[in-house]
Amino acid sequence: MVLTKSFMKHILLGCGLLLGIWGCVSEKDEITPEVCFEQEVLPILVSNCTQSGCHNSQDREADLDLSNYNSILEEVKPGHYQSSAIYQTIISPFGNRMPPSPRKALTDDQIFIIASWIDQGAKNGPCMPVACDTVDVRFSTHVKPVLEKYCTGCHSGKNPQGLLDLTKFDQVKGTVTTGSLLGSIERQTGFSPMPKGSNKLNACLISQIRIWIDKGALNN
């Protein structure tokens, strides 16, 4: 199980610091940083669960809306990830797994983030401010991770939403050329606002994408 594995890593790290077995256990809490709902949990759920026909505020498949904090909280028992409905469905090995096959299961890292957030009380912030790095902005280190976190749950696979697969660099580049990448994330008129059904990306992420575009939108 992923969580155990990750907890094991923390415990081993604690032992490496020669803290002894009790020290190791408390070290776990110190090393697992506070998970920020708005920036870490919500993007995973929006990108992977709220596609058209699924758990968004209009379609409400199975009477479930996973696009905002209050309705997500209905599927969660704060402090108890293992008995939380969201956790149970994302780790289910059987046919009722979410997202359903043929869509890919969430990654171990994504599951770990959700489980940790529930474990920490499923709070809606406040979140630690993050410094915004605008010096050496690259596709691989700044743009791709944002697309993977906020966009590719919808924009990948056999039937990518909007017929746009943002796991493919040439298609990302295509949206730069037409202006729709910036147009959609900045919510300019004439473009569909992205990420669809969710809040605007924060100003730092938008400025990083803008800088990458201004420097030629390289595959660097």
Ligand code: HEC
């Ligand atoms: C919940 C699903 C979903 C998410 C998440 C999502 N998109 Fe989309 N996207 C769509 C759909 C559906 C369309 C087709 C247009 C429409 O229905 O609004 C689309 C269209 C687009 C378009 C074309 C817009 C236009 O007006 O020409 C771009 C560019 C785009 N998305 C980029 C992104 C980016 C970048 C992200 C992440 C920051 C993202 N999308 C996240 C579902 C999504």
